[in-house]
Amino acid sequence: MTPFSTLVRVDRSRILRRPMTWILGIIVGGxxxxxxxxxxxxxxxxxxTEGGLSAQESADIRxxxxxxxxxxFGMSAIGGFATIAMIILAAGVxxxxxxxxxxxxxxxxxxxxxxFYASKVTTLVAIAGLVAIIAAVLxxxxxxxVGLVVDQDxxxxxxxxxxxxxxxxxxxxxxFIAMAVWTLIAATxxxxxxxxxAGVGVTLGAYIGGDIVFSLLRAAGDIGRWAARxxxxxxxxxxxxxxxxxxxxYVATDYLWITANLLFYTAAAIAIAIISFRRMDIIAASG
Amino acid sequence: MTVVxxxxxxxxxxxxxxxxxxxxxxxxxxxxxxxGSVFGFLGPNGxxxxxxxxxxxxxxxxxxxxxxxxxxxxxxxxxxxxxRTGAIVEQPAFYPYLSGRKNLEIVAALRxxxxxxxxxxxxxxxxxxxxADANFGGYSMGMKQRLGLASxxxxxxxxxxxxxxxxxxxxxxxxxxxxxxxxxAKTGRTVLLSSHQLNEVQEICSHVAIIDRGKLAVTGPISDxxxxxxxxxIGVDRPTEALExxxxxxxxxxxxxxxxxxxxxxxxxxxxxxxxxxxEAGFEVHLIRPRADMLxxxxxxxxxxxxxxxxDDAV
Numbered sequence: 001m002t003p004f005s006t007l008v009r010v011d012r013s014r015i016l017r018r019p020m021t022w023i024l025g026i027i028v029g030g031x032x033x034x035x036x037x038x039x040x041x042x043x044x045x046x047x048x049t050e051g052g053l054s055a056q057e058s059a060d061i062r063x064x065x066x067x068x069x070x071x072x073f074g075m076s077a078i079g080g081f082a083t084i085a086m087i088i089l090a091a092g093v094x095x096x097x098x099x100x101x102x103x104x105x106x107x108x109x110x111x112x113x114x115x116f117y118a119s120k121v122t123t124l125v126a127i128a129g130l131v132a133i134i135a136a137v138l139x140x141x142x143x144x145x146v147g148l149v150v151d152q153d154x155x156x157x158x159x160x161x162x163x164x165x166x167x168x169x170x171x172x173x174x175x176f177i178a179m180a181v182w183t184l185i186a187a188t189x190x191x192x193x194x195x196x197x198a199g200v201g202v203t204l205g206a207y208i209g210g211d212i213v214f215s216l217l218r219a220a221g222d223i224g225r226w227a228a229r230x231x232x233x234x235x236x237x238x239x240x241x242x243x244x245x246x247x248x249x250y251v252a253t254d255y256l257w258i259t260a261n262l263l264f265y266t267a268a269a270i271a272i273a274i275i276s277f278r279r280m281d282i283i284a285a286s287g
Numbered sequence: 288m289t290v291v292x293x294x295x296x297x298x299x300x301x302x303x304x305x306x307x308x309x310x311x312x313x314x315x316x317x318x319x320x321x322x323g324s325v326f327g328f329l330g331p332n333g334x335x336x337x338x339x340x341x342x343x344x345x346x347x348x349x350x351x352x353x354x355x356x357x358x359x360x361x362x363x364x365x366x367x368x369x370x371r372t373g374a375i376v377e378q379p380a381f382y383p384y385l386s387g388r389k390n391l392e393i394v395a396a397l398r399x400x401x402x403x404x405x406x407x408x409x410x411x412x413x414x415x416x417x418x419a420d421a422n423f424g425g426y427s428m429g430m431k432q433r434l435g436l437a438s439x440x441x442x443x444x445x446x447x448x449x450x451x452x453x454x455x456x457x458x459x460x461x462x463x464x465x466x467x468x469x470x471x472a473k474t475g476r477t478v479l480l481s482s483h484q485l486n487e488v489q490e491i492c493s494h495v496a497i498i499d500r501g502k503l504a505v506t507g508p509i510s511d512x513x514x515x516x517x518x519x520x521i522g523v524d525r526p527t528e529a530l531e532x533x534x535x536x537x538x539x540x541x542x543x544x545x546x547x548x549x550x551x552x553x554x555x556x557x558x559x560x561x562x563x564x565x566x567e568a569g570f571e572v573h574l575i576r577p578r579a580d581m582l583x584x585x586x587x588x589x590x591x592x593x594x595x596x597x598x599d600d601a602v
Contacts, residue, residue, distance in 0.1 A: 002399040006513065018384055101380030108344055108376070109397035113405035149455060183336050238291060282346040283376065 007111065007119035008126075011093075020092050024085040029138070031081050032074075036142040039065045043081070043150045066147050068157035069245045071168065073141025074242060077240055080174040082131045083182050087207065087266035090124050091190040091199025103287045110136060113277050122189060128183050132176035136168060171243045178236045180260055183271040185232070192276045194285040197199045211237070235261035289497055297322045297477040298343065303352035305338050305501075312338045314501040320479055320494065325472045327492035327509065328481040331590045335484050335501040337377060338479045340450050356446060370398070374448035379435025379454075383424030386392065387415055387434045398442045409437040413467060429460035434487055436467055447471060450481045467492065489513070489582040497589050504589040513582050519547045519558055521565070522574030529570050530581065536564065545584050548574070 015021055017206070031144045043062060047055045064073050096105040106116055158164065184201060190199025210233035217224040228234045235258045239249055250258075300318035305306040305313040320326045330336045337597050339345035345365040354361045361500050372409040373599065381390040391406045410419045413433040418426070426434065434450055439447050451460040452468065465487055472478050472491065488495065489509065496506035505512055517540075523529045526549050533542040533551055538560060541552040553561065558575060565572050 002397055006396055006399070010393055013383060014385075016392070017389075018382075092328040100383065101378065102382060103380075104346060105380045106375055106397055107346060108369060108372075108374050109394050109441075110366050110399075112366065214534050231561065279348060281341070281348065284347075286380070 002111065004115065004119060005050065006081050007115060008123050011119050011123040012126075012260070014091070015127065018092075019174070021136060023213070024039035024089055028061070028081045032078050032138050032142060035077060036065070036074075036146055040149050042144045043146070056184060062150070067143055068164065070143035071145065071159070071164075072171065072243055072245050074143050074238065075135060075171045075175055075241055078135040078138050079132070083174075083179045084136050084204065084206070086128055086131060086179050086183045087186040087203045089127070089207065090186040091196050091203065093112050093120055093195025095123060095199050096192035098286045099196065101285050104282055107282060113280075114274060117191070117273055117277055121184065121273075124183050124187060125180050128179040129176050132172050132179060133174060136172045139166075143146065174239050174243055177262065178240055181232055181236060181265055181269075188269040188273040191273050194273050207233070229257055229261065232265045234260060235265075241277055294539070295321060297324075297357060297404055298326075298479065300339075300343070300353040301351075301353045301355075303339065303342060304350050305342060305355060306336070306345060306350050313421060313499050313564070315504050316334050316498065316501070317352075318485055318496045318503055318506040320475055322370060324494045325468075325478045325480060325492045327495040328479055329483075329485070329488060329495060329499075329586060330498040331516060332591065333500075334498045336498065337450055338449055340374070340479075342377055343448065344369070344372070344376065348375065370442065372446045372448060373439030373441065373444040374450070375432075375435045375439055375452060376448075376450045379431050379438065381423045381431075381434065381438075383422065386420045386443035387430070388419040390434065391437055393421075394438045395441050400442055401477045409440050412440065413437040414463075418447065420433075429457075429463065432456060432460070432464055433467070436464070436471075440471075445476055447476055447478045448481075449478065451483065452480070453482065453484055455489065463485070485583045485586055495582070497586055499590040505585075507540055509582070513585050517554060518551050518578040519551050519553060519555070519561070520545070520576055520578045521551060521561070521572065522547070522576065523565060525550060526572045526575075529565060531562065532565065532570075532594070538562070543588060545588070550578060550584060554559075 008161065012189075039061060042053060043056075043065075045052050047053055047058045053061070063069055097106070100215060103116070105115065147153050185206070186199050186203035189202045190196055193199065210231060214228040214231060214233050217228040221225075238248075238250075238254065238258050239262070242250075296319040299318050299321070302544060303313055304311070316335070316339060316552060328340070335485065338347055341351045342363065343356065344362055344526070345368070357371050359367045361368050373400040381387075382393070385393070388406060388410065391409060395401070395406055407416070407419075410416050414439065415430060415433050417469050423431070423434065434454075436449075436452065439449070453464045461484065462471055467479065468478065469491055476491065480488065480492060492509050495509045495512050497512070499502045521529070521533075526544065526547060530542055530544060530549050533539050533549060538557040539551045539553045543550055551561065555577070562575055564573055
């Protein structure tokens with residue numbers, strides 16, 4: 001039997017050599033660059049001129065993008081783009097195996113269905129972890145650059161502290177968890193439907209549309225708030241809100257439902273994928 | 288631990304069944320593939336060939352029956368089966384953004400083989416060395432089929448299952464792939480070849496199974512199935528009446544209509560006696576000759592709706 005590490009290595013190679021992976025990376029990097037370039041330019045403009053920012057607006061933006069709050073903003077913005085990129089990548093990794101028919105080639109080479117799924121998911125989750133770290137590096141670098149460009153100051157006293165480093169590590173872990181949950185959901189949808197398009201469409205619909213629906217649900221009082229908590233969006237958003245510089249003060253029951261929700265969706269996504277894949281007629285499913 | 292008794296057959300299929308809702312795609316199919324044979328697996332479109340092959344390889348879950356390959360039951364020992372089997376099902380499927388060489392290296396890695404020389408050797412065997420570093424997505428159909436053949440040889444499997452390996456190829460490409468398959472067959476491997484090219488099957492295969500609408504129509508050594516070397520085509524007036532007469536003769540093993548002719552299976556030495564009997568019975572015999580395209584005739588006879596399709600095409 002081929003070692004599992006070999007399967008993961010092969011999957012990693014396939015993903016890294018795929019043009020789509022790098023296109024998604026360039027898009028996330030480009031979006032990050034555009035946002036920070038715009039914000040830096042805005043801050044460099046003179047205040048209280050016609051068409052420019054008021055002193056208050058300028059101060060608000062400065063607080064948003066410069067240390068210490070700037071890092072949290074960067075993680076939120078880049079993490080959001082990166083989550084969308086991971087959803088597309090995960091749907092592509094599974095969906096394309098069916099459209100190209102390469103799932104047949106792998107299974108006929110003796111890779112069992114469970115190991116085929118497990119190696120891809122392991123690789124994707126590892127990439128999500130790497131992407132969360134890269135998002136932190138980008139957020140740090142962009143915040144540092146804006147501080148240098150706008151104020152000619154590194155703000156080292158804000159980030160060269162044990163507290164900042166610990167917070168940064170926690171933000172990376174929370175961003176990783178959020179990305180991993182959506183990655184697993186996208187992978188499952190693409191696997192069950194044998195379609196990249198369905199994987200991207202359904203998962204992005206739930207990711208973006210869900211936030212709008214559940215914000216309306218929350219307005220319906222306690223019942224609406226608890227109903228919204230049944231869906232992954234609420235738990236992911238609650239988790240990521242801990243990354244804010246002014247996080248909500250959660251109690252034990254909040255941590256409990258967030259953890260239960262995320263564990264449930266993680267387990268459900270994996271279980272549905274494995275059960276469906278084990279029963280799948282691969283010839284009918286693959287192009 | 289699975290106890291394996293290989294016996295004389297590389298593949299044994301018993302009562303294999305697959306249903307899609309109310310449609311039975313494969314209906315209690317049973318046949319065996321002898322070790323070292325080149326086995327033609329024939330049937331019209333939709334007969335159930337690819338579904339049967341899919342079940343043999345664990346790609347399609349069967350609803351009933353058993354498949355044993357080299358004595359291993361695929362439900363209990365699929366990985367043992369797949370390490371001994373190389374297969375192309377439908378079209379060769381590879382990553383379009385990777386080179387032929389990289390795709391082959393991936394198949395080798397999945398089979399637990401890290402030997403790059405083995406990959407180079409296989410590329411050489413199928414004549415792809417010069418284009419090995421071009422992306423698979425840019426390959427012609429013939430190159431894709433050749434890469435597919437190289438991939439089934441990774442790990443030196445003892446059983447090759449080739450589903451329509453010459454489909455979509457021009458005559459030169461077909462001949463090229465046929466030569467490759469013939470060379471592979473000479474190495475003593477068992478080859479199961481599903482094909483629409485009946486001349487190809489007749490030329491290459493030692494055994495054959497013909498299926499129609501999910502059911503086995505006939506199986507056995509190809510010479511038995513087609514009456515090779517013993518088939519005569521007889522052109523005669525009133526062929527239906529002649530058929531009755533020929534069927535009553537002891538020196539005729541089998542007689543059937545094929546278009547406007549009668550085809551009989553008999554010892555060639557009896558041709559003169561058969562001719563004389565027809566003439567003495569008042570028939571005008573205007574043709575009597577050995578049949579070379581017997582597999583096609585046998586195929587059309589056994590696969591009723593294939594014959595209807597052929598008639599439709601002619602119209």
